[in-house]
Each structure stands twice: as C-alpha cells, then as structure tokens.
Amino acid sequence: MKFFRICIAAVVAFAPFGAAADEVVLKSVSTWPSSYAVVKEYLRFVDRVNETGQGVVRIEHVGGPEVVPADQQDTAIRNGVFDIQFGAASYYSGVVPEADALKASELSPIEARKAGAIELLSGIWRKKLNAEVLGWMSGGIGFYLYLTEAPKLTDEGVPDLRGLKLRSSSAYKDWFEAMGATNVMMAPPETFSAFERGMVDGLAATGINFRDVGVTKFIKARVSPAVWQIDTLIVMNAGKFDSVSEAARKVLVDAAIAQEAQTMDAYRIQADEEAAEIAKSGVQLVELSADAGAKYKALAHELVWERLARNAPDNADALRRALSR
The missing domain is CATH 3.40.190.170 (Bacterial extracellular solute-binding protein, family 7)
Incomplete structure (x- = not known):
C-alpha cells in the first residue's frame, strides 16, 4: 500500500494547472530514465500526441524508475495508478509470458500491425494486464x-x-x-x-x-x-483507454502508428552511429x-x-x- 500511496502522490504532484476542462490529461511512466535512447524516442510520441491532440488529450510524462521501480510498473498500469507505460514487455513476462513473442518476431512493428498481430497482442494484454497495446517501438533493432x-x-x-x-x-x-x-x-x-x-x-x-x-x-x-527484436511497448490502462473519447483514442493510436514508422528510421541511424562509435573505441x-x-x-x-x-x-x-x- 505504501508503494501506491507514493505513486498517487507523484501523480497529484505532477497534475497540470489550467488545463482545458474537456482535455484529458494522461500520466505516463517509463522503464528507463529519460537519458536512454529508447525513452527519448518515446518522448517524441508524447510530443506528437500533445501537438495533434490539443484540447482533446495530452500526456504528462512523470518519469522513469526513479518514480516507480521498473519491476512494479506493470502493477501500477493494471491498477490505473498511471495511464500509460513505456518499457520492455519482458519486465512483466511473469504476468504476460506472451511478451516473448515480440522478441522472436520475424516481422517489424509495421508489418505486425498490418498482419493483425498488434490487435492479437492487445487482446492478450487486456486479459492479463488490463492494458491496451498502443504501439510496439522495436524499430527492427535486435x-x-x-x-x-x-x-x-x-x-x-x-x-x-x-x-x-x-x-x-x-x-x-x-x-x-x-x-x-x-x-x-x-x-x-x-x-x-x-x-x-x-x-x-x-x-x-x-x-x-x-x-x-x-x-x-x-x-x-x-x-x-x-x-x-527489442520488445519495447507503449501500453495504456484498458479502462482508461475505453473511457476517453473516440477522438482521443484516435489521436493516441494514430500517434503510435506514426511513431512506429519514425522509430524504424531513427533507430537505424542510431544503430549505424553506435556501431561506428564502438568500433572507433577498439x-x-x-x-x-x-x-x-x-x-x-x-x-x-x-x-x-x-x-x-x-x-x-x-x-x-x-x-x-x-x-x-
């Protein structure tokens, strides 16, 4: 109970002032700190939602493991302490063992979505984690x-x-x-x-x-x-996802789809740069x-x-x- 009191206090502390009365404000947390490359890419998704969803929906990113330990974030999402979580699905594979499928996938996130795999995953996540899968940000990186x-x-x-x-x-x-x-x-x-x-x-x-x-x-x-492939997912508490307006859901899903595509390009560039840098270091x-x-x-x-x-x-x-x- 102490953990949840701390989390709720954190949410209240980060609550925005002066938000439009009809604008839904969602709180997000990430497995890793904001300095990590993958989290920086996730924050572009947050920016995209906030730009395209003005007056409809907005995401406030509260922080990473300094706010909620990585291995407790699945509980926080399931119980609605936070609305959105970004991180490695393998961190909660004890609850959702199907997370392994992301790692072994032969398809990119874009291909997986077209094949109906994201919808299939989301159905499983709803049953086992009370969460909707918004997007898979692997970028094809292994x-x-x-x-x-x-x-x-x-x-x-x-x-x-x-x-x-x-x-x-x-x-x-x-x-x-x-x-x-x-x-x-x-x-x-x-x-x-x-x-x-x-x-x-x-x-x-x-x-x-x-x-x-x-x-x-x-x-x-x-x-x-x-x-x-890396198994980094953007997931949202299912009850919260269902409760927001159709317009807000569209903003969130469209932003996730766009970010999946952008991440493919961004991670490819980052991977090439990283290979060059470590080779330079010997x-x-x-x-x-x-x-x-x-x-x-x-x-x-x-x-x-x-x-x-x-x-x-x-x-x-x-x-x-x-x-x-």
Missing part, C-alpha cells in the same frame, strides 16, 4: 553479444562460449546455456562493477543503447548478426558467415518459441503464425 575477447568458433562457425561467464537475466538464460556459457544473473545496476571485478566476460545488449550500459571500455568484440565487429549467422539466429529464436509454448500454450501457436513470415 540484440548483439558483447564480449571481453573475440569468441572462439565451433566447426560450424558459431560462437563457442564454453568457459565464459555472461551477465544474464531470464531473457538470455536459455540462449547463453545453449552456447555453453555460464549465466551470472544480476540486475542492470550491478553490471559495471561485475565487469570491473572480472566476474563476467560479456553480455547481450541491443544495437542502440549499448553505450548507456557504461561498460564499453571492457568490451573487445561484438558478434553479428543481431538476434531477436571493439572488433565480428561478422559470422552467412550459414553460421543463420544457425546462430535460428537457435536464439527457436529457444524463445519453445519457451513460449511451455509458458503460454493457449496463445503460442497463434502468435507464432501472426509474427512469422
């Missing part, structure tokens, strides 16, 4: 393996990680084990000190915010191709051969679909069909 030394390769040309210890979480555990690595489970804030003390030999991270992790100086190699960009890269990706993706089949058998097949080419 995850790379970052290591303190260039990896050994098997006879098939894929990384042989036997003997290596990798900073891990439930999202990476099966994948790392399949390649022979030892998982060292830890929260993100512990990552820097783990590298500093030699406790880990690498980690997986996306292609656009790796430098935000702060461990570039320890890394000597990045393995390509990237696998999976990180070797290790490119697997076409055959080895295909096997490397297939392993990562199949493990996620297998996990989804175990954890969400009722929806796994439908999601795989909807998100596969």
Whole structure:
C-alpha cells in the first residue's frame, strides 16, 4: 500500500494547472530514465500526441524508475495508478509470458500491425494486464553479444562460449546455456562493477543503447548478426483507454502508428552511429558467415518459441503464425 500511496502522490504532484476542462490529461511512466535512447524516442510520441491532440488529450510524462521501480510498473498500469507505460514487455513476462513473442518476431512493428498481430497482442494484454497495446517501438533493432575477447568458433562457425561467464537475466538464460556459457544473473545496476571485478566476460545488449550500459571500455568484440527484436511497448490502462473519447483514442493510436514508422528510421541511424562509435573505441565487429549467422539466429529464436509454448500454450501457436513470415 505504501508503494501506491507514493505513486498517487507523484501523480497529484505532477497534475497540470489550467488545463482545458474537456482535455484529458494522461500520466505516463517509463522503464528507463529519460537519458536512454529508447525513452527519448518515446518522448517524441508524447510530443506528437500533445501537438495533434490539443484540447482533446495530452500526456504528462512523470518519469522513469526513479518514480516507480521498473519491476512494479506493470502493477501500477493494471491498477490505473498511471495511464500509460513505456518499457520492455519482458519486465512483466511473469504476468504476460506472451511478451516473448515480440522478441522472436520475424516481422517489424509495421508489418505486425498490418498482419493483425498488434490487435492479437492487445487482446492478450487486456486479459492479463488490463492494458491496451498502443504501439510496439522495436524499430527492427535486435540484440548483439558483447564480449571481453573475440569468441572462439565451433566447426560450424558459431560462437563457442564454453568457459565464459555472461551477465544474464531470464531473457538470455536459455540462449547463453545453449552456447555453453555460464549465466551470472544480476540486475542492470550491478553490471559495471561485475565487469570491473572480472566476474563476467560479456553480455547481450541491443544495437542502440549499448553505450548507456557504461561498460564499453571492457568490451573487445561484438558478434553479428543481431538476434531477436527489442520488445519495447507503449501500453495504456484498458479502462482508461475505453473511457476517453473516440477522438482521443484516435489521436493516441494514430500517434503510435506514426511513431512506429519514425522509430524504424531513427533507430537505424542510431544503430549505424553506435556501431561506428564502438568500433572507433577498439571493439572488433565480428561478422559470422552467412550459414553460421543463420544457425546462430535460428537457435536464439527457436529457444524463445519453445519457451513460449511451455509458458503460454493457449496463445503460442497463434502468435507464432501472426509474427512469422
């Protein structure tokens, strides 16, 4: 109860003054701080809503994990303490195991929406999280393996990680084990000190915010191709979404669709810039051969679909069909 009293106090503290009487003001929170590249892109969605929804709907972004811990934001959204949340769906995969489908998707967010997958996901999110999925902001960006030394390769040309210890979480555990690595489970804030003390030999991270992790100086190699996609969603409390006017819902959905497209371009540029910057800092960009890269990706993706089949058998097949080419 103390957590919710704090959250409610935060909402009241950030309440706007002088807003138009008929303008709906929505409170949003994000998994990460505003300094993160992905959150900066989300804030462009907020700006888009506020520009196109003047007098109808407006979003006030309250903050990130300093306001509500990342692992408690799903509860805050479900209970309507906040109206909109932006962050990684994997943070609440214990509640919505179908979040794995985003990671394993072969389709971009734009393709997924056209195929009806966003509508399918939203139906699941409503049942399990009391939330409407407004948009998926992956930008088509995947995850790379970052290591303190260039990896050994098997006879098939894929990384042989036997003997290596990798900073891990439930999202990476099966994948790392399949390649022979030892998982060292830890929260993100512990990552820097783990590298500093030699406790880990690498980690997986996306292609656009790796430098935000702060461990570039320890890394000597990045393995390509990237696998999976980032699972960053914009979700809204379902009751709140249903209660606002049709005009407000249209502003929100149209802004999410436009942002999905803009994010594809923005993240592509950021990914190219990040690759150039880390290469300049001395990180070797290790490119697997076409055959080895295909096997490397297939392993990562199949493990996620297998996990989804175990954890969400009722929806796994439908999601795989909807998100596969």
